[in-house]
Amino acid sequence: MHIPDGYLSPAVWLAMDVVAVGAVAGSARVVEKRLGERQVPALAVTAAFIFAAQMINFPVAAGMSGHLLGGALAGILLGPWSGTLVMTTVVTTQCLLFRDGGLTALGANVFNMAILSVLAGCAVWRAGGALPGKGNPRAVAFAAAWVSVVLAALAAGLQLFLSGRAGPVVLAAMLAAHALIGIGEGLVTTAALSTLGSVRPDLLEAERV
Amino acid sequence: MRRWRPILILALALGALSPFASSLPDGLERVAERLGFAARQAEPVAPAPLPDYALPGHEESRPAGALVGIAGTLLVFGLAYTGARLLARKGGGGLP
Numbered sequence: 001m002h003i004p005d006g007y008l009s010p011a012v013w014l015a016m017d018v019v020a021v022g023a024v025a026g027s028a029r030v031v032e033k034r035l036g037e038r039q040v041p042a043l044a045v046t047a048a049f050i051f052a053a054q055m056i057n058f059p060v061a062a063g064m065s066g067h068l069l070g071g072a073l074a075g076i077l078l079g080p081w082s083g084t085l086v087m088t089t090v091v092t093t094q095c096l097l098f099r100d101g102g103l104t105a106l107g108a109n110v111f112n113m114a115i116l117s118v119l120a121g122c123a124v125w126r127a128g129g130a131l132p133g134k135g136n137p138r139a140v141a142f143a144a145a146w147v148s149v150v151l152a153a154l155a156a157g158l159q160l161f162l163s164g165r166a167g168p169v170v171l172a173a174m175l176a177a178h179a180l181i182g183i184g185e186g187l188v189t190t191a192a193l194s195t196l197g198s199v200r201p202d203l204l205e206a207e208r209v
Numbered sequence: 210m211r212r213w214r215p216i217l218i219l220a221l222a223l224g225a226l227s228p229f230a231s232s233l234p235d236g237l238e239r240v241a242e243r244l245g246f247a248a249r250q251a252e253p254v255a256p257a258p259l260p261d262y263a264l265p266g267h268e269e270s271r272p273a274g275a276l277v278g279i280a281g282t283l284l285v286f287g288l289a290y291t292g293a294r295l296l297a298r299k300g301g302g303g304l305p
Binding site for chain 1 (some may be wrong): 213215
């Protein structure tokens with residue numbers, strides 16, 4: 001879902017740069033106040049895992065592949081603000097070193113994949129936890145992951161539409177493609193969380209920022 | 210950090226497997242082809258040292274791709290570790 005150079009109009013990418021810089025700076029301010037040194041390895045290892053997993057494209061359907069985005073996983077494991085910073089590190093490295101996503105689209109890509117997907121994943125995760133009976137954690141994690149991908153895809157579609165690159169049909173097309181890819185996101189996120197939960201439950205009980 | 214080592218090793222293994230991933234277009238690329246705006250993709254505005262996760266001149270080499278995958282994973286680990294450490298020290302909050 002990394003938007004390359006040329007897909008977005010200057011007005012759209014500049015606006016997304018402003019939003020992304022503001023949100024990342026705000027996240028850093030919260031994390032700076034609350035993060036303890038003990039939590040540092042969790043952030044670093046989550047970033048490395050998500051970066052590596054994002055390289056593993058799996059075939060989905062109709063000649064299309066998908067890969068883990070990781071926004072919901074980062075948010076559930078680390079909390080929304082650390083999750084945003086971890087995802088921003090991943091997306092920015094992908095852009096600057098590996099040309100995965102254009103430099104002009106960096107703000108938009110950070111917004112979609114590092115901010116919106118993390119916050120959406122966290123919101124669904126918390127809403128599920130607030131259900132009577134707390135909800136089935138696997139089902140809630142699956143839903144959080146699916147929603148995080150679909151919302152990020154819709155945001156990318158909206159940016160493309162506002163850039164005049166396609167009609168409103170781009171929103172429907174992005175939704176259709178990522179409703180499928182989101183199933184993969186849900187499966188990988190659920191598997192990662194339940195593996196971690198059975199191998200190292202202590203790691204899941206850490207303080208989240 | 211020791212507690213997290215198995216997951217870091219798993220991440221490095223995924224990095225090494227990256228050359229074997231599907232090369233089919235992803236969701237956005239597929240939508241761009243179908244709706245006809247794929248041609249709007251411009252030349253990158255800035256050069257990148259390892260475009261498309263490949264060593265320039267060795268794009269077809271899987272061992273080279275595996276090395277890039279491992280190195281990238283280690284680099285992201287290092288960047289996130291350094292950044293998180295700086296933020297944790299600056300605030301001095303959180304758990305002891």
